[in-house]
Amino acid sequence: MADWTEKYRPSTLSEVRGNDKARDAFAEWARSWDDHREAVVLHGSPGVGKTSAAHALANDMGWETVELNASDQRTADVIERFAGRAARNATLGGSAAGGGAAGGDTASRQLVILDEADNIHGNYDRGGASAITELVKESGQPIVLIANDYYDMSRGLRNATQEIEFRDVSARSIVPVLRDVCRKEGIEFESDALQRIAEGNRGDLRGAINDLQAATQGRDSITVGDVVTGDRDKALGLFPFLDAVLKEESAEEALQSAYAVDETPDDLMRWLENNVLDVYEPAEAVRAYDFLANADVWLGRVRATQNYSYWRYATDNAAAGVAAARDGEKGGWTRYGRPQFWSSSDATADEVVGKIAAASGCSVATARREVLPFLQAVTHHCKPRELTVAMAAAYDLDEEGVAFVTGSGESTNKVASIVEDAQARRDELIEEHADGAFAFDGPDRGDDEGDADAPNGAARDGDRDDADPDDSETTPDGTDRSDSASDDDLSTEDDDDDQAGLTDFM
Numbered sequence: 063m064a065d066w067t068e069k070y071r072p073s074t075l076s077e078v079r080g081n082d083k084a085r086d087a088f089a090e091w092a093r094s095w096d097d098h099r100e101a102v103v104l105h106g107s108p109g110v111g112k113t114s115a116a117h118a119l120a121n122d123m124g125w126e127t128v129e130l131n132a133s134d135q136r137t138a139d140v141i142e143r144f145a146g147r148a149a150r151n152a153t154l155g156g157s158a159a160g161g162g163a164a165g166g167d168t169a170s171r172q173l174v175i176l177d178e179a180d181n182i183h184g185n186y187d188r189g190g191a192s193a194i195t196e197l198v199k200e201s202g203q204p205i206v207l208i209a210n211d212y213y214d215m216s217r218g219l220r221n222a223t224q225e226i227e228f229r230d231v232s233a234r235s236i237v238p239v240l241r242d243v244c245r246k247e248g249i250e251f252e253s254d255a256l257q258r259i260a261e262g263n264r265g266d267l268r269g270a271i272n273d274l275q276a277a278t279q280g281r282d283s284i285t286v287g288d289v290v291t292g293d294r295d296k297a298l299g300l301f302p303f304l305d306a307v308l309k310e311e312s313a314e315e316a317l318q319s320a321y322a323v324d325e326t327p328d329d330l331m332r333w334l335e336n337n338v339l340d341v342y343e344p345a346e347a348v349r350a351y352d353f354l355a356n357a358d359v360w361l362g363r364v365r366a367t368q369n370y371s372y373w374r375y376a377t378d379n380a381a382a383g384v385a386a387a388r389d390g391e392k393g394g395w396t397r398y399g400r401p402q403f404w405s406s407s408d409a410t411a412d413e414v415v416g417k418i419a420a421a422s423g424c425s426v427a428t429a430r431r432e433v434l435p436f437l438q439a440v441t442h443h444c445k446p447r448e449l450t451v452a453m454a455a456a457y458d459l460d461e462e463g464v465a466f467v468t469g470s471g472e473s474t475n476k477v478a479s480i481v482e483d484a485q486a487r488r489d490e491l492i493e494e495h496a497d498g499a500f501a502f503d504g505p506d507r508g509d510d511e512g513d514a515d516a517p518n519g520a521a522r523d524g525d526r527d528d529a530d531p532d533d534s535e536t537t538p539d540g541t542d543r544s545d546s547a548s549d550d551d552l553s554t555e556d557d558d559d560d561q562a563g564l565t566d567f568m
């Protein structure tokens with residue numbers, strides 16, 4: 063069966079739902095492009111229609127499109143060819159003259175769509191952030207950059223572009239889309255079923271269409287009872303629980319909420335662990351991680367003894383403890399992330415802690431209890447990226463390992479590119495230190511005191527690997543130093559955006 067999200071992808075901007083203001087601003091950007099000639103960034107959560115809007119706009123304008131992954135090393139070359147200086151006075155797509163800066167034949171323009179603009183990096187990629195920034199500035203063709211996290215983009219790139227935010231699509235806007243799809247597919251529906259799907263997807267229209275397709279597979283009607291009671295529904299019950307613990311309730315109330323959720327303490331702990339950093343201030347998070355570590359100890363005892371009465375101590379720590387770690391109540395809305403390391407967690411965890419222990423010269427138990435939680439905290443969701451690369455290189459982690467430690471999706475480009483860079487980094491170091499130092503530990507950089515203070519080999523390696531931009535002066539790796547110096551997009555200031563207080567951990 064065809065994928066409905068593709069089948070029903072909007073073909074014109076007017077079909078893009080739920081972001082009217084953004085849509086109008088985007089159309090205006092295109093209409094006035096000749097006057098400003100700036101690229102634009104569309105940013106917002108996954109599945110809210112950014113990429114669809116870009117294609118729909120091109121369609122409305124009669125422009126061709128070329129879609130590239132911004133983090134791909136080859137992208138800078140491709141843009142240079144299509145839209146860089148060389149293309150300023152030429153028309154893309156083969157016609158002889160007209161489009162771009164030189165001519166008035168706007169219909170012959172080519173819209174360059176750069177996906178994953180928040181995932182470009184400058185240190186290891188030749189075609190990294192600064193190359194893209196230069197090309198974006200000089201482009202002879204309109205460029206749309208797509209990003210989930212605007213502030214993950216380099217400052218240089220942000221300064222060189224206009225910005226339009228796509229907000230999460232409200233359930234009110236999602237329901238009519240689902241209704242249209244049902245009508246076109248000849249499916250009878252109960253409105254409440256569509257409403258439930260819309261609410262369950264918290265702003266993600268793509269997710270809602272996927273759920274509708276899954277729930278109606280092989281049938282010609284849908285009722286509330288048919289709405290999937292699988293994973294997504296379970297997560298629904300968890301969101302209020304996460305709000306209760308991380309934002310609203312006292313320790314005692316949070317404990318009662320934990321008993322009311324139909325999940326094991328292991329799962330509750332993973333959900334909390336995966337989301338606490340998105341809500342708590344650093345000092346609160348430190349306290350919360352202490353409680354989560356205690357909960358983990360009790361869960362270990364349950365596993366070892368099969369005595370399930372210990373579960374309550376795990377829950378006490380995970381729910382009441384984490385709630386008690388918070389200073390007062392919190393407001394706002396948080397997009398809670400599902401722990402990604404669900405099924406493979408045990409085998410992967412064993413492999414990862416084994417590698418950490420081997421590389422750091424500590425015991426597996428210490429690696430599991432002390433080093434792993436530390437790494438999970440400082441590379442949460444792969445941020446900061448450089449530190450995550452350094453960690454993956456230090457422990458030779460594969461994609462599964464990086465996903466496990468960081469809580470990011472294993473199949474994402476982000477994780478794949480981190481593993482790729484880590485491998486390149488290992489290769490570089492092996493080459494550099496081939497003179498008798500195949501071990502990953504590189505030459506002493508002359509700050510033995512710092513190393514001696516580091517809690518273990520892991521922190522030392524991460525430190526040495528240029529993870530902290532402030533260290534660039536003392537890093538022995540000349541190549542990297544000059545790279546980052548010439549890369550104005552990775553300014554220390556920028557990195558500091560994400561790394562406040564990081565050095566405290568190291």
Ligand SMILES: Nc1ncnc2c1ncn2[C@@H]1O[C@H](COP(=O)(O)OP(=O)(O)OP(=O)(O)O)[C@@H](O)[C@H]1O
Binds near residue numbers: 066072079107109
């Ligand atoms: N605002 C919207 N209006 C109509 N359809 C939408 C909208 N947002 C998403 N969709 C549906 O979801 C699918 C995926 O959306 P799209 O790829 O544009 O999202 P995105 O915001 O670019 O997500 P990502 O950041 O993951 O690339 C589309 O093909 C379309 O079927």
